[in-house]
Amino acid sequence: MDTQQEHVIAAVEEHNVRFIRLWFTDVSGTLKSVAIPPAELENAFNSGIGFDGSAIEGLSRVHEADMVIKPDASTFHILPWDESGEPCARMFCDIHTPDNQPARSDPRGVLRRALERAAKAGFTFHVHPEVEFYLFQRQTHPNGDPIPIDNGSYFDHVSRPVAQSFRAQAVTELEHMGIPVEFSHHEAGPGQNEIDLRVSDALTMADNLMSLRTVVEHVAITQGVEASFMPKPLIDQPGNGLHIHMSLFEGETNAFYDPLNDYKLSDIGMKFVAGILRHSREISAVTNQHVNSYKRLWAGDEAPAYIAWGRNNRSALIRVPSFTSTEGHSARIEYRALDSAVNPYLAFAVILNAGLAGIENGYDVPESIDTNINALSARERHIMGIEELPSSLHSAIKLAQKSELIAATLGEDAFDYFLRNKLWEWDAYRQQVTAFERSIQY
Template sequence: MASRPAEQRVEARQLAAHLDAEGVRNIAVTWIDNAGIARVKAVPTARIGNAAERGIGMSPVFDVFTSDDAITESPHLGGPDGDLRLFPVLDRVTALAAQPGWAWAPADRYDQLGTPHPACQRDFARRMAARAAAAGIGLRMGFETEWVVARTPEGGGPHPTDPHTPLDYPCAGPAYGMTRIVELSDYLRDITEALTVQGIEVLQLHPEYSPGQFEVSTAAADPVRAADDVVLVRETLRAVSARHGLRASFAPSVVAGQVGNGCHLHLSLHRDGHSLHRTPDAALGLAPDAAAFLGGILAALPALLAIGCPSPASYLRLQPSQWAGVYQCWGVENREAALRLITGAPDDPDGGNAEIKTFDAAANPYLAVGAVIAAGLHGIETGTPLPDPVSGDPGALGVRERSRRGIVRLPATLTDATDHLEKSAALRDAMGEVLHGAVLAVRRAEEAQFAGSEADEIAAATRWRW
């Protein structure tokens, strides 16, 4: 098998010595599968040099794992044969503030000969970012992470998954209320401290709408780093919660019928260091390429839902008039639009960005950023127009008025969204047959698993998967 360059081996040895001096004894090397689950191989710190040189063995079958650990198959992947190598990304190795003695690193995946694995989602995100750069488009992206926190059962045993068992929330304050921060001030302080120590810049941290729900927003970065960051954010929230005797759920629907957890994706476009959201004399400040990029995303949203909303539980969350963005429209500062344009303060040259409201944390973030970039670039290539913006709640307009304005409901089921992804030539070409086929196989398997299930059964079964 091809090994890494000598410089990387030297870098890995120096890194191991540094981590060892800090008391780090193990490194969790993660990748995110097509069901959005963080999978891991851990190595002792002393072995990071070997891992960086020769990789860590893993089976390609993980690309067709479902969220409940069942295994399906695609035309290219499945079964017990084959081997891949996980290479830890050395410049992202991070000592974990809430897990003493541990560090974390994302992985790139290669075959035995050192060729990038065609289903590596992180490589897909990197390729799409490079494609944008070749077109003169720079991108900054960032995620808002929502989660629900509940007490673990007496004795620390497994949390009940019976849909009729109420969750034991550690705070009882109102939505967005200061009471929740008072009740959980130590917990929230430890979250901010852990993320800061790990190099993640926290922009906002606040209570959200549902019982026990919070949201953290972190600083934007290049697309691949943004996806790395949100993985680190989730696992940090999980670890801090455990240290406080709590359990964090990032599931799209924690309790059926309640507002669920989103993971909104923000993006901004730049060319030669200048924001394409701040073009003088352009409508709403959007340069033509920015408008076409957003037009491409909006047009592709039915297919993108199979990427960003990948679970049957996602569609329990996607309900009208709950700020989830269930209609295929965009709006200026409109939190009911699937695509929200944020104009930013007039004196902030970099303040403009767009937000995709529909996505949730069951999504593989590398797939999400890669697919969004692919859709946006397709919009530029084809000159996809951005229709008129929508103000107010599209759900309150009525069927006839929505029809008159050309506002349609986005897919209401994973089956419908997956059908759109299967038919999307632009996303299939960007992802490649191997990755595209694996994602479709996992989505179809998730559909089959929950066929005929009631909403509360779906929510209970997936509550602690993410």
């Protein structure tokens, strides 16, 4: 037993923790949990906790059902709420086979493999996300639409107490779990909010995003409202984006920084951008995994539908934020296509591998676009060589089916399940009859 595991056992005893919740995700990004008492903690560290992997979406086939979850002691934190009336804690877990091999279909393991690839090239991958979500009243409008808790817009100081106290409680609970928050504010849509987490390595950040969703949903329950991370919950309002700021570091040095470049981006940073742009269409099924995701991308708001990059261009897929020459450590790019319903482990993995492909293969970055791409005509975009992201989940799936990058990143089992699951979602969606269709005069 290592030092971190011993620390966890001591902390459980010191704080009289009654249950330890072991968290992991399925391939779709749904959080799973099993609770153990303190008496089982040492065994969980040493041998893991066995479970039926075939009962979890995409983790294993029926004839390979036995799986083991092993808690990662570095993720231990006491939960800021006591669901059982007694102190509880949580740890994220890695999934293994019975012979103690990492499960190829474990989303956390998928990201670990991508990070190991980066490490072999001398890089660590840092991520800073902006997480958007809506807060709705518990009742719905007579037409079935959700009702936002307020009519606020971007950065509004909403007088109704729910939004203010909601963010304050959510931020407090996140910080109690060791998740540092940079800031929070009201977003552009009515009832829409944003919480930005401080930069960390990508694996920690993926864990933190899963924790953030849990915290937000918990606070919503306590305050009598409903939280939604749905990409596009309201027809005429902005969707829920998950903009991520990214950089590669070589030790303590930001590998994206070059003070002599016009964009202050190094050759490594430029090639990373080129890799993401080149592979952005084929990875869309992972970065935007739901039918509803494409209603956000193509809604005409600031969500990017076109494949381009530029400085401070919020209509571009990749934006290069401004920073001063004395802030070289802050050199980064912002990828704007992700939505808040994404599986962060898989999304970070495919984005990282796309960027690394650009570095390894020496991709040339296209010319930057510093105008509103949405305002250009289709002919102007064609002349400028600006391609589109897929317009539907079905289009994204067809591209993903041919993607060597996704197949190599996810691994055979997770790739196969992911495609089957997305095809099921598309087929189920195609069979729906909507109110819009009923409103047409036939």
